[in-house]
Amino acid sequence: MAKLIGSIGTSHIPAIGGAIAKNLQQDPYWKPFFNGFPPVRDWLATARPDVVVVFHNDHGLNFFLDKMPTFSVGAAPQYQTADEGWGIPTLPPVPGQQDLSWHVINMLVEQEFDVVTCQEMLVDHAVTLPLKLLWPGDCPVQVVPICINTVQLPLPSARRTYALGRAVGEAIHAWNSDKRVLVIGSGGLSHQLDGERAGHINKEFDLQFMSSMLSNPEWVTQFSVHELVEKTGTQGVELLMWVAMRGALSAGGASGVRKVHSNYHIPISNTATGLLALEAV
Ligand code: DHB
Ligand code: FE
Numbered sequence: 001m002a003k004l005i006g007s008i009g010t011s012h013i014p015a016i017g018g019a020i021a022k023n024l025q026q027d028p029y030w031k032p033f034f035n036g037f038p039p040v041r042d043w044l045a046t047a048r049p050d051v052v053v054v055f056h057n058d059h060g061l062n063f064f065l066d067k068m069p070t071f072s073v074g075a076a077p078q079y080q081t082a083d084e085g086w087g088i089p090t091l092p093p094v095p096g097q098q099d100l101s102w103h104v105i106n107m108l109v110e111q112e113f114d115v116v117t118c119q120e121m122l123v124d125h126a127v128t129l130p131l132k133l134l135w136p137g138d139c140p141v142q143v144v145p146i147c148i149n150t151v152q153l154p155l156p157s158a159r160r161t162y163a164l165g166r167a168v169g170e171a172i173h174a175w176n177s178d179k180r181v182l183v184i185g186s187g188g189l190s191h192q193l194d195g196e197r198a199g200h201i202n203k204e205f206d207l208q209f210m211s212s213m214l215s216n217p218e219w220v221t222q223f224s225v226h227e228l229v230e231k232t233g234t235q236g237v238e239l240l241m242w243v244a245m246r247g248a249l250s251a252g253g254a255s256g257v258r259k260v261h262s263n264y265h266i267p268i269s270n271t272a273t274g275l276l277a278l279e280a281v
Contacts, residue, residue: 002100002172003179005047005182006183006280008183008277009186010184012186015269032265043260044182047279048180052142053248054130055146055148055244055248056184061082063151068149069149072147073108073145081122091132095143097143100172100181104144107171123145130184131143134184155225156225161243162220162243164247166247166251172252187238187241191233192234203266206232213242213246213276213278220239254280260279262276
């Protein structure tokens, strides 16, 4: 049986790709953000995942307003990467793990999550940056990207997203493979990029949310999507990726979780950045 070894929640911001390309990791603006990652990389060097399931939100690259799946799962042999025009260099394609993709799709549909199946899927900074931050060299893992709509209303609730995550965790646990699987939630934390509240950041909520991931992972499911947008900003609702990630860890066969490392820094660009690594124990 496959082993779900743990999960990582992290923010994604296109400017991070620019900072990596320009080697600005120790620049005073970037240092408090990048310094969060070495302890997580050390853990990954011993935890040695083979496959990563990435809950991410597309930003209009792969799906646009005319066709907007609520939940979609990649089942491609590889995923072409593409920029949003903010200066990130084009990265090589990300290798897929099709056997796990199809297993997850089958199990989700069986559990009445009627997902869109994508035998082609482009990926943007929400997938490429976490991989680059966790493995700065060549990417040693295969991925299964799972996309959750945070672009156009209606969005799935935190409760539904947590349930999706649980179903994915059960699927990973039941996967007939000797692979070691990590789950990533890529998005958030609080940020609003446009409108009158542009620049909105809610540190108090972010920190409470991060600590709930350890003490009470279903805490956030009490809030509606509109309440989450009110608290965290229009793009802060990307924290749903963390919610799915945590649901997967809860249902992935572990009896508990241990915090490996966390970091919180505001702002990078207009965004509050969070990092949380949890080990399944
Ligand atoms: C920024 C944050 C995001 O989540 C995103 O997808 C794009 C940009 C930002 O803060 O610049
Ligand atoms: Fe985003």
